[in-house]
Amino acid sequence: MSEPTHSATSIQVLSRMFSLLDTLAQAGDSVSLKAISEQTGLHPSTAHRILNDLAAGRYVERSGPGSYRLGLRLLELGNLVKGRLNVRDLASRPMQELHRMTGHSVSLFVRQDDEALCVERTVAERSGVQVTRVMGLRLSLVGHAVGKVLLLNDSGAGLQALTQAHGLRLDALQAELHAIRQNGLALEADTPDPLQQLVAAPVFDDMGKVAASLSLNVPASRLQPEWQDALRNAAQRISAALGWQHR
Numbered sequence: 001m002s003e004p005t006h007s008a009t010s011i012q013v014l015s016r017m018f019s020l021l022d023t024l025a026q027a028g029d030s031v032s033l034k035a036i037s038e039q040t041g042l043h044p045s046t047a048h049r050i051l052n053d054l055a056a057g058r059y060v061e062r063s064g065p066g067s068y069r070l071g072l073r074l075l076e077l078g079n080l081v082k083g084r085l086n087v088r089d090l091a092s093r094p095m096q097e098l099h100r101m102t103g104h105s106v107s108l109f110v111r112q113d114d115e116a117l118c119v120e121r122t123v124a125e126r127s128g129v130q131v132t133r134v135m136g137l138r139l140s141l142v143g144h145a146v147g148k149v150l151l152l153n154d155s156g157a158g159l160q161a162l163t164q165a166h167g168l169r170l171d172a173l174q175a176e177l178h179a180i181r182q183n184g185l186a187l188e189a190d191t192p193d194p195l196q197q198l199v200a201a202p203v204f205d206d207m208g209k210v211a212a213s214l215s216l217n218v219p220a221s222r223l224q225p226e227w228q229d230a231l232r233n234a235a236q237r238i239s240a241a242l243g244w245q246h247r
Contacts, residue, residue, distance in 0.1 A: 034066070087203060087211050088108065107146075108215075146200045200213045201235035
């Protein structure tokens with residue numbers, strides 16, 4: 001049986017280890033040694049030896065005679081990585097690129113209690129597009145596009161409480177949220193300046209929950225479909241950096 005090599009590493013055993021872990025990850029459950037050997041192209045004795053070493057480090061665990069699955073050590077390490085991910089830091093480059101493409105302001109909002117709080121905004125300077133940290137601008141969750149994006153994961157009870165507090169109809173808000181989920185974008189229906197159009201897109205975390213709202217503020221007459229696509233793509237890039245996998 002021919003055994004695979006991995007071009008990304010010069011150490012063969014590491015290449016084989018990566019292949020084994022990827023196979024277990026794709027399965028999502030216990031996999032027999034025979035199936036692992038067939039999928040990786042490794043000889044059963046080679047796969048068995050490496051899996052036993054991985055089991056000693058808790059990266060893999062035995063789930064039964066001749067069967068293996070991913071171990072809890074990977075979860076522990078994953079949580080450490082997740083803990084250092086910061087949506088504000090990860091959003092910086094996509095926000096700058098979107099600003100350069102459109103020439104207009106890009107903002108990042110997060111939820112704070114029952115408001116959408118702006119925490120980042122792009123600014124055009126002579127040295128280039130900069131992302132500045134701002135803490136001050138607050139918008140209503142139910143009254144603005146950026147806030148409605150942050151409500152996408154809310155339950156019926158939570159939405160009902162918000163609509164009652166603001167004298168709004170629950171069914172109308174639910175219909176808006178459904179449209180946002182379908183389109184991947186929220187358009188501001190009522191802005192202080194009728195000549196300006198605000199568009200917002202959701203940023204998701206690794207669990208598929210909305211972590212932030214990314215918005216683009218442009219003249220209504222210049223809002224182009226490709227800019228809307230670019231906003232969606234920027235939000236998806238930030239989501240991917242947070243560990244979200246679009247399905």
